[in-house]
Amino acid sequence: MLKKCCILAMDQGTTSSRAMVFGLDGSVIAVAQQEFRQIYPHDGWVEHDPADIWKTSLATAQQAFQEAEGKGFSVEAIGITNQRETTLVWDKKTGEPVYNAIVWQDRRTAAECRRLKSDAGAEESVQQKSGLLLDPYFSASKITWILDNVEGARVRADNGELAFGTVDSFLIWHLTGGTQHVTDATNASRTNLFNITTQCWDQELLSLFKVPASMVPEVLDCAAQYGVTAEGILNREIPIMGVAGDQQAAAFGQCCFDKGTIKSTYGTGCFAILNTGSEPLFSKNRLLTTTAFRLGGKPTYALEGSIFIAGAAVQWLRDGLKIVQSAAETEDLAASLKSNNGVYMVPAFTGLGAPYWDPEARASLFGMTRATGKAEIVRATLESICFQTADLLEAMAADGTHPADLRVDGGMVGNDWLVQFLADVLQLPVSRPVIMETTALGAAMLAGLSAGLYGSLSEVAKIWQQDRLFKPAASKAKELTRWRHAVEATRAFARDGMSDEG
Ligand SMILES: Nc1ncnc2c1ncn2[C@@H]1O[C@H](COP(=O)(O)OP(=O)(O)O)[C@@H](O)[C@H]1O
Ligand SMILES: O=P(O)(O)OC[C@H](O)CO
DSSP states (O other), X not given: OOOEEEEEEEEEOSSEEEEEEEETTSOEEEXXXXXXXXXXXXXXXXXXXXXXXXXXXXXHHHHHHHHHHHTTEEEEEEEEEEOSSOBEEEETTTOOBSSOEEOTTOOTTHHHHHHHHTSTTHHHHHHHHHSSOSOTTSSHHHHHHHHHHSTTHHHHHHTTOEEEEOHHHHHHHHHTTSOOOEEEHHHHTTSXXXXXXXXXEOHHHHHHTTOOGGGSOEEEOSBSOOOBOOBTTBSSOOBEEEEEEHHHHHHHHTTOOSTTOEEEEESSSEEEEEEEESSOOOOSXXXXXXXXXXXXXXXXXXXXXXXXXXXXXXXXXXXXXXXXXXXXHHHHHHHTSSSOTTOEEEOOBTBBOTTTOBTTOOOEXXXXXXXXXXXXXXXXXXXXXXXXXXXHHHHHHHTTOOOSOEEEESGGGGOHHHHHHHHHHHTSOEEEESOOOHHHHHHHHHHHHHTTSSSSHHHHHTTOOEEEEEOOOSOOHHHHHHHHHHHHHHHHHHHHHHHHTO
């Protein structure tokens, strides 16, 4: 009997590692998931144990692989997608990491980034070359920190003994038995070291962050041959054929292949990616310019808006305030009110991301009265996520881009009330796809393309199907204005605090 082809996608996220096996029509054949430990050594520091990343990734890949093959399918290729920016440094001979993975959320290098910014022209040069801001979010300052703080690391790096990689690179190193030190163009584009116009590592940026060129991986297209699995990983050699950072993979899984198409993912945080075509569009409004995907050596670019807190605010309602028992409860509570009754939340629990980039801001609630109850607070939380998206789209509009609709995914968009409110705030149609696992699906599509399982992007695009279209109804212009006042007040309060502290 001829076995049906399928693709294994490994999705290494911030809080869990997941493996999914997809049929060529996008159907889900097998899923395995494992959470792992978050390490918070100090305020603002976030680390992962590299062994946890590797073990959970391998175990879930093996489990999903066996399940799919047990059902009579044949895994033809592997796609990898990952939490971006998170930084690992390991010994090229032994594979031994010299330090824990420093996670994208980690702010330990804030002072170093401020110091670099004070050099005339440094920030402009970083933005012009890497498309990013000079911010602790990205990998470069995290590498510098490791080299400057781990005993002996700087000397070993200068001797060419150490390798740097984002999580994709680290996984491929291990999957291929330490033979491949590679990454893809989307992950490279999140390091602050990669010139997105030339699509090469940039010597000036490497020097600025004091990173030896011998540490960085080779950069390949998103659909390319990354090597094959070593003996003992799966029951036979399987080629690794597709790689993209998780937000870019989600945009690919949402089939945002054409200029002007945009997706927004609502998980722990929220990340909007707008395809801007074959030339990089450098934002004048503090959005990021990044590689959406690179195929056949040709990059397609994107503008990105990153919001650090979305579903995390709902988790706070559940686990911190304990005013809901489940995230799903927020839907009925928000819908139980005719309006927000004047209550606004600015969920700046870890500062504000795009377009404000204000690390000092802290979350605030405005407009409460004695009549305010949990429904108002819940509703203000959900509304704030939509208002933040409106801020991103307004910044995109100021950069001259005007998408006609928005594709959404992520754990939060099962909440119909939230998605309808989003459509109302944006005054744009919002589409939710049938397959919501767009991140893993995007990685599988990339692997399928390079394995020749799909002939073209238009063939891939047939996989995307709409579950529901949310049409914009009543405008929320008045509420949006009030939200912006709340953001201003939140930021002013943070500035006051800084001057109080001298
Ligand atoms: N029905 C819902 N309404 C509002 N928020 C939700 C709902 N379901 C899940 N969430 C939120 O979505 C997030 C989980 O989404 P997910 O895409 O799995 O996140 P991640 O991949 O970042 O871990 C959680 O923060 C949770 O609070
Ligand atoms: O792992 P996630 O889904 O929280 O995504 C993290 C992003 O890639 C950070 O830029």
